[in-house]
Amino acid sequence: MNETLISIGELAERAGVPHSALRFYEAQGLLKSVRTAGGQRRYARDMLRRVAFIRTAQNVGLSLEDIAGALAQLPELRTPTRSDWTRLSKRWRAVLEERIHALEVLRDQLDQCIGCGCLSLTACKLYNPADQAAARGSGPRYLLGDTRPVGRKR
Amino acid sequence: MNETLISIGELAERAGVPHSALRFYEAQGLLKSVRTAGGQRRYARDMLRRVAFIRTAQNVGLSLEDIAGALAQLPELRTPTRSDWTRLSKRWRAVLEERIHALEVLRDQLDQCIGCGCLSLTACKLYNPADQAAARGSGPRYLLGDTRPVGRKR
DNA sequence: GCTTGACCTCAAGTTAACTTGAGATTTTAG
């Protein structure tokens, strides 16, 4: 019944991720492992899925912190079931939809702003700096449709 | 005829960007300035637009290096005209379209992958690690529709 | 049962994009 556990080398190879990154993820609480008597890591098979999830999410621009938040919803004590992952997937879909929407808004506004010919920065909806929208704080205000900037920090 | 030039403080306030960032951008070749007899920076008005452009582009996830590349297309010797900016804007639109498309592909594949119920990582089109597509190199292969990952480094 | 490849830990280095701080000079308002 230990045959279901894999070494860090195997996980690294199958996931296409370097060992160092796996250890780093574990240190950040994104992965878990049990140890052999000698202290080496052994991963349950579902960690492979976790790694895939992590890399995929990073690819759409989410931070490890965000990802850790999502993974925290998975059960700790048992191996995640199909429906655990499905639930997670649904939330992801929402995140992706928001990001797509934000980019579409940006694209459309870019057309109307710099691209339109008005060239008036003071009237630009895309970039609304401090002296235009000081009451709402400084910096770009409309970039993400003025919604919560999902997944992007700073 | 010097009234058309603004100080770093004014640019910072109007653009909603700290002085330090403006100096940094200049050091990176993203902005330009002339100096007073005493050595202080004075910016032409069109630098305000440049700053807006920089921040906007950063917001969609482009690196300063990418942005520098785009800005390098603007004329050095004269103030950019409306059509200079329009041309730049059109290229941006293409970049945004590509990013949007990549996210849509990702969203749709997520549905079919983790979300579908097959739960088979070996069959997952989203995340295709080394042992599935070793011949094409390791790491995720289909994440951006297997196209050139526009604007993202590493 | 031993050698060799796989692992381990911990500290330090790396890149991007800035920020912070120190110490000195320039501008500007009164």
Add this chain to the structure above:
DNA sequence: CTAAAATCTCAAGTTAACTTGAGGTCAAGC
């Protein structure tokens, strides 16, 4: 003309996400 506000330079610090290296241990095959 002078004091306060704005700038200047340069070096060092910061965060994220890892990588690299040193020095040493574990495990698997012949």
